[in-house]
Amino acid sequence: MAAPDSPSTPRFNPSDVPDGTRKGFSLHVARLADGSVLRVAVNVVAGSGHHPCLALIAGIHGDEYDGILALAELWEELDPKDIAGRVVMVPCANPTAFAAGARKSPLDGLDLNRTFPGKPRGQPSEQLAYCLFHDVLKQADFVFSMHGWTAYGDVVPYVEFKHDNPATARASFDAAAASGFEIIRIGSWSPGVMTREASVAGIPGMESEVGGMGMSSSENRERYKGYVRRLMAHLGMVKKTTDARPAAAPRVVEHMDIFSPVGGVVRLRVRVGEDVTRGTVLATVHNFHGEARHEIIAPDSGMIAMTRVAGSAQPGDMMFRIFRDVKNPVAQ
Ligand SMILES: [Zn+2]
Incomplete structure (x- = not known):
């Protein structure tokens, strides 16, 4: 009898990364039809102590590039010696959609951001959502989901949060405002949206839209990194940031x-x-x-x-x- 398929990497735990160091992981998600393994990359910047643990997730949709590239740059720029807690970055949460240059994975046509908290024995996108939710998000104290508009559209930068969950609304709104977003959108989210399901599990968070048109600009990457650095300062993970907040309070729309x-x-x-x-x-x-x-x-x-x-x-x-x-x- 053949041995059951099993993850080839150890179960992910950001606390296992020694303080003051960085480590990249490649999480096993699912064995595909051709025998290859669907994996997702996770990068941990381990400062002093295990908390706060901030999860930064980009590339849930494979054609939204500013968040993906901003996390690639932050992985090079963040120094663990300057940080309290853990930064857990998933620079490309949906690798097969990214490879196809598309919003959704060609493996199953599912929208990953309508699939959380996922299924351990479901279709590839459902198993991917399960891995991200249970191995990454559930260990986080705050979740920042970094989107852009799909290739056919352009958008003003804005952020949204789950305002109708009293358990997480205040922490989410305060973080969105402190991060320097000038526009904060309220509104209902469909079941399966990652940040919605994180909120239901008691984890505050926010989801942003920056850029689009199937491209990335240095201006938008700097904008995204500024949001992250101000968020880290708000959460007490860095002492100070040179990225000043806008003078005016954010518009709520x-x-x-x-x-x-x-x-x-x-x-x-x-x-x-x-x-x-x-x-x-x-x-x-x-x-x-x-x-x-x-x-x-x-x-x-x-x-x-x-x-x-x-x-x-x-x-x-x-x-x-x-x-x-x-x-x-x-x-x-
Ligand atoms: Zn998106």
Whole structure:
């Protein structure tokens, strides 16, 4: 009888990394059809003491590059001798989606960020979520999920958190504000979103959107590293940071998404970050004869938070996200 498949790496524990050192792990997730092993890389920067333990997760969607590259740079830049606690970085949480240059893994077509806390005997993405949730997140005191918009869109930098869980809302909001985000979005999250399920398990956290369009910029990587360094200062992991916070308090917003009912060639009329009023023409959708098939109109006033940048649209494609200011639900 063949021996059962077993992880070829020891069970991950950031506390096993000696204080003042760094160590990279390659966690065994699942044995695939061709006999190869799905693995995920985890990098630990071990400062003094085991806590706070901060988990930084990027690449849950494989085509969101600023977070992935910011964690690659932080792995080179963070000195364990300057840190209290542990920084646990997963620079690319969804390696097969990354390899395909796609949002989802081609192995099963599942959205990893709708799959947490995962299944130990499920499909590859479900086993990956289970590994990340049980081996990494459950050992963390705070979780920062670093996203960007998928390749077809551009977005203003913002962060969101689970505001309707009293056990984690205050710690999550305070960390988001201290990290220097100028826009904090509230709203419900679908079951299976990593930071939502972490919150349900009692772990505070936040999920951000920075950059998009299937690319990375030095500006956005610096922005992301600034958020992380200020978060570490807020959690008491570094004595000080040179990355100053914005002077103004963050805007708290809710969102409204706008879709195209027709397909065609897209002509944008607005830019990301622009304020619009109700009735503004946001885009026109044409056919190949130059005839406008549809005008996309702002249904309400607000700020353009996201635009589709692809030149084509299919019926039902998301075209815009608009933010509107709301009362802070966790204000004192
Ligand atoms: Zn994402």
